[in-house]
Amino acid sequence: MLEKKSKKGSVIALVCILVILGGVILLENVSMFMENVPEVLRPTSQLFTVLKKGAVYSLVAVSMNLLNGFTGLFSLGQAGFMLLGAYTYAILTVPMASKDQVYYLFGGSAVKFSLPDLFAGVLGAEGVGGAVSMVLGVLIAMILAGLVAAFFAWLIGMPVLRLKSDYLAIATLGFAEILRAIFQWQRLGPITNGANMIKNFPTFSSFNIENSAGETVLRLSTFVPFLVAALCIAIIVLLINSSYGRAFKAIREDEIAAEAMGINLSKHKQLSFCISSFFAGVGGALFAMYSANAQAKGFNSTLTYEILLIVVIGGIGSISGSVIATFAYVACSEWWLRFLDTPTTFQSESSRTMFIAALAVAGIAITALLLLRARKKKGGTGMMAAACIPAVVFVGYDIYYAMSGAMEVPFLRTGFRMVVFSVIIMIVVLFFRNGLMGTREISDLFKPKAKKEAAK
Amino acid sequence: MEYAISILLSGISVGGQYALIAIGYTMVYGILRLINFAHGDVFMVAGLMGIYFTSWLTSVMSPGAAVLCSLLLVIVMTVLLGFIIERVAYKPLRSAPRMSVMISAIGVSYLLQNTATYITGGQPMTYPSIPFLFDTVTVAGNNIKWAVLLTPVLVIILVLALTQLINRTKVGMAMRAVAKDFETSRLMGIKINSVISVTFVIGSALAAVGSILYFTNYQSIVPTAGAMPGLKAFVAAVFGGIGSVPGAVIGAFIIGICETIIKGLPSAWDVSVFSDAFTFALLIVILVFKPTGLFGEKATDKV
Structure with missing residues (x-):
C-alpha cells in the first residue's frame, strides 16, 4: 500500500490527538468544578490508573510494533530497554534531599546531582521557577533515558541483529535478563541501589x-x-x-529482495532497533513514573510477554491497533475483570438459576462453534468428539453445582481474573490470528471502499 | 577439596535436571522449528501435580505406596498435558507463520502460570520429601541427597534409551525424517501429527522426571518456578546445537556446572547474582560465533 498521505489526513489526525488530549484534561478535572460527579470520575477511580498505565504501555507496545511488526525483527528485549530507561530516569531525578534516605544501605548515592535540582539552582525552587525546573529536569532525564537505551541497543545490535527470527528473539531475551542481573548487583549499589527500589523521584502526580x-x-x-x-x-x-519506514517494511516482506533493491540491511535493522529501544527507554521512564518506583525485579520476561501479547491482540503491523489493544488490555486486567477476584454470593435463588443456565448455554455454544469449524475443515470424527468436550465439562460441572446447593458464585477468588484473561488471550491468538486490526490502521476504516481498491 | 567436590556434584545434578528439560525443547524445535515457551511451565505444573497427588493419595494408602503411585500419576498426567497443549494450541496453527505459533506458546505459558497462581493462591508450595531420593548419603565428607547422585545416572540411561529409540525404531526414523523435511516426509506417507504428538509425549515425560528430581532438590514451588529452568534448558539446547539430543545433554551439563560454580564462588566477590546472567551471556556468545551450536547441523538458507 504505497498511497500518498494527503495533507488533509494529517490535519485530521492532529485535530484528533488534540481533542483526545483536551478530553483527558477535562475528564481529570471534572470532579473539581462539579460536586456530584459519578464515582468513576473521582481522582481515586480505577479509570485514571487505567488511562495512565494505558498511555505508558501503548508507547512501549508501539515501539515493539515498530520492530516486530514493521521491520520483521522478532525481538523480546523490550523489558530490558525499559529497565535501562526507568533506571536512568530514576537515578537522575531523585532529589538531593531524599538521596540519603533512598540509598541509606549504601551510605548515599554516587550520583552527586539531580537534574530538577540543578535547574532549580538556576531558576529558583519556588513557584514558577520550581515548576519549570522540574519539568525541564524530567524532560531531559526522559530523553537521556531513551538515549541510554538506544546506546545499549546499538551495542548489542551489532552482533545480535545478524541472527534470524527465533534466535534473535532468544538472544534479546537473554540480553534483557543479563541487564536485570547487572542492575541488581550489590557492587553497583551506590548507583542502582542494588536490588532495592529507587523511589521519591518526580512522578505523574x-x-x-x-x-x-x-x-x-x-x-x-x-x-x-x-x-x-x-x-x-x-x-x-x-x-x-517516511522513506526509512518503507525500507523497514521492505525488509519485513523479503530481506533478499530488499537488499537487491539497494537497501542497506544492517544499517536499517540497526536503525529500527535503536529507535524502537529509544522509545522503549522513554516508556520505561514513564513506567517508573507510573509505579512511583524503579526496581529491576519487575522488568522480567513476563513484562515483555505482556507487551508482545498486546501487540499481537492489536494486530502486528498496526499502530492504532496496538494503541486500542493496550487500553482494552489494561482496562480488562486492572478494572473490568476485577470483580472476578472477589468472592461473592448470589443474592437470590433466581439469579443462581440464571447463572447455571448461562453456564450451560455457554458450554453448548462453544461446542457448537467448534463443531462448525470442525465441519468446515472436514476434521474427521476425532475432532468432532474433541469439540464436544467443553459442553460435557460445562454441563457436567453445572449439574454438580446445581445439586450441591451452594450459594457462592463458583470459582471467584484471587487469581481467577488472570485465568479468565489468559483464556481470552488464547482465544484471540488461536481464532483471531490477525488481531483486532490486522495491518490496517484506524483511518483505513473510514475510507470509502472503492478508493481502497484503486490504491491496490 | 570437599567443597569443590560438593559443588561439582550439585553442578552435575542440576545439569542433569536441565538436560531432561532441554531434550523436550530440542526435539520440538528440531521437528516444528518452535521454541516451546510453555515447556518450562509444563515442568512447573508437573511439580505442583506431585504435591497435590501425594497429599491426596496419602489419605487413601500407605505413605510409601502413595509416593510411588503419585510419581507414576505425575508422569502420566504430564504426558497428557503436553499432548493436549500440542493438540489445542499448536496443531491449529500448523500452516500459520512461525511467529504465531511462538506467540501461542507464550500464551499457553501465561495460562499455565496464571492457573497455577489461582490454584495455589500464589503461595510457595513445598514439594513432598520422597523416601530414598530425599535421604542423604555421605560422599567425601559431604551430605548429599540421593537425588543428586542419581540424576546423572538416570539422565544417561534415559538419553541412551532415547537415542536408541530415535536411531533404531520406526517412530524414530519418522521423527528424523520430519525434522529433515516436513513436506517431503508428509508426501512419503508419514503421519506428521502423530509423530509430533509422540515428540511432545516424550518431551513431557522427561520434563516430569526432571521435575521430580529438581524439586526434590529445591523444594519450594512458585508459579514462576518453571520459567528460569525452562529458559536455561533452552539455552542448553542452543548451546549443544538445537535438534541434537546428545548436544542438548552436554550443553545442559556444562551450564549446570558453570552455574553452580558461579554460585559457589566466595561471597565476598558478590557475583552469585550473575549465575543466571552467565547462562545468557554464554547464549549470546554462542549465537554470535557458532550459531549452530556444538553439534548442530549446518543449516543452509534456501532462497
Whole structure:
C-alpha cells in the first residue's frame, strides 16, 4: 500500500490527538468544578490508573510494533530497554534531599546531582521557577533515558541483529535478563541501589498544579503520560511513513529482495532497533513514573510477554491497533475483570438459576462453534468428539453445582481474573490470528471502499 | 577439596535436571522449528501435580505406596498435558507463520502460570520429601541427597534409551525424517501429527522426571518456578546445537556446572547474582560465533 498521505489526513489526525488530549484534561478535572460527579470520575477511580498505565504501555507496545511488526525483527528485549530507561530516569531525578534516605544501605548515592535540582539552582525552587525546573529536569532525564537505551541497543545490535527470527528473539531475551542481573548487583549499589527500589523521584502526580495553600487547582497527572506517549507515537508514525519506514517494511516482506533493491540491511535493522529501544527507554521512564518506583525485579520476561501479547491482540503491523489493544488490555486486567477476584454470593435463588443456565448455554455454544469449524475443515470424527468436550465439562460441572446447593458464585477468588484473561488471550491468538486490526490502521476504516481498491 | 567436590556434584545434578528439560525443547524445535515457551511451565505444573497427588493419595494408602503411585500419576498426567497443549494450541496453527505459533506458546505459558497462581493462591508450595531420593548419603565428607547422585545416572540411561529409540525404531526414523523435511516426509506417507504428538509425549515425560528430581532438590514451588529452568534448558539446547539430543545433554551439563560454580564462588566477590546472567551471556556468545551450536547441523538458507 504505497498511497500518498494527503495533507488533509494529517490535519485530521492532529485535530484528533488534540481533542483526545483536551478530553483527558477535562475528564481529570471534572470532579473539581462539579460536586456530584459519578464515582468513576473521582481522582481515586480505577479509570485514571487505567488511562495512565494505558498511555505508558501503548508507547512501549508501539515501539515493539515498530520492530516486530514493521521491520520483521522478532525481538523480546523490550523489558530490558525499559529497565535501562526507568533506571536512568530514576537515578537522575531523585532529589538531593531524599538521596540519603533512598540509598541509606549504601551510605548515599554516587550520583552527586539531580537534574530538577540543578535547574532549580538556576531558576529558583519556588513557584514558577520550581515548576519549570522540574519539568525541564524530567524532560531531559526522559530523553537521556531513551538515549541510554538506544546506546545499549546499538551495542548489542551489532552482533545480535545478524541472527534470524527465533534466535534473535532468544538472544534479546537473554540480553534483557543479563541487564536485570547487572542492575541488581550489590557492587553497583551506590548507583542502582542494588536490588532495592529507587523511589521519591518526580512522578505523574508531581505535575498536578497546586496553589500556595497546597490545594490542587489543576490535575495534569493523566495528561502528562498522554502528552508524552502521543508525541512519541506521532514521531514513530511519521518515521513509518517516511522513506526509512518503507525500507523497514521492505525488509519485513523479503530481506533478499530488499537488499537487491539497494537497501542497506544492517544499517536499517540497526536503525529500527535503536529507535524502537529509544522509545522503549522513554516508556520505561514513564513506567517508573507510573509505579512511583524503579526496581529491576519487575522488568522480567513476563513484562515483555505482556507487551508482545498486546501487540499481537492489536494486530502486528498496526499502530492504532496496538494503541486500542493496550487500553482494552489494561482496562480488562486492572478494572473490568476485577470483580472476578472477589468472592461473592448470589443474592437470590433466581439469579443462581440464571447463572447455571448461562453456564450451560455457554458450554453448548462453544461446542457448537467448534463443531462448525470442525465441519468446515472436514476434521474427521476425532475432532468432532474433541469439540464436544467443553459442553460435557460445562454441563457436567453445572449439574454438580446445581445439586450441591451452594450459594457462592463458583470459582471467584484471587487469581481467577488472570485465568479468565489468559483464556481470552488464547482465544484471540488461536481464532483471531490477525488481531483486532490486522495491518490496517484506524483511518483505513473510514475510507470509502472503492478508493481502497484503486490504491491496490 | 570437599567443597569443590560438593559443588561439582550439585553442578552435575542440576545439569542433569536441565538436560531432561532441554531434550523436550530440542526435539520440538528440531521437528516444528518452535521454541516451546510453555515447556518450562509444563515442568512447573508437573511439580505442583506431585504435591497435590501425594497429599491426596496419602489419605487413601500407605505413605510409601502413595509416593510411588503419585510419581507414576505425575508422569502420566504430564504426558497428557503436553499432548493436549500440542493438540489445542499448536496443531491449529500448523500452516500459520512461525511467529504465531511462538506467540501461542507464550500464551499457553501465561495460562499455565496464571492457573497455577489461582490454584495455589500464589503461595510457595513445598514439594513432598520422597523416601530414598530425599535421604542423604555421605560422599567425601559431604551430605548429599540421593537425588543428586542419581540424576546423572538416570539422565544417561534415559538419553541412551532415547537415542536408541530415535536411531533404531520406526517412530524414530519418522521423527528424523520430519525434522529433515516436513513436506517431503508428509508426501512419503508419514503421519506428521502423530509423530509430533509422540515428540511432545516424550518431551513431557522427561520434563516430569526432571521435575521430580529438581524439586526434590529445591523444594519450594512458585508459579514462576518453571520459567528460569525452562529458559536455561533452552539455552542448553542452543548451546549443544538445537535438534541434537546428545548436544542438548552436554550443553545442559556444562551450564549446570558453570552455574553452580558461579554460585559457589566466595561471597565476598558478590557475583552469585550473575549465575543466571552467565547462562545468557554464554547464549549470546554462542549465537554470535557458532550459531549452530556444538553439534548442530549446518543449516543452509534456501532462497
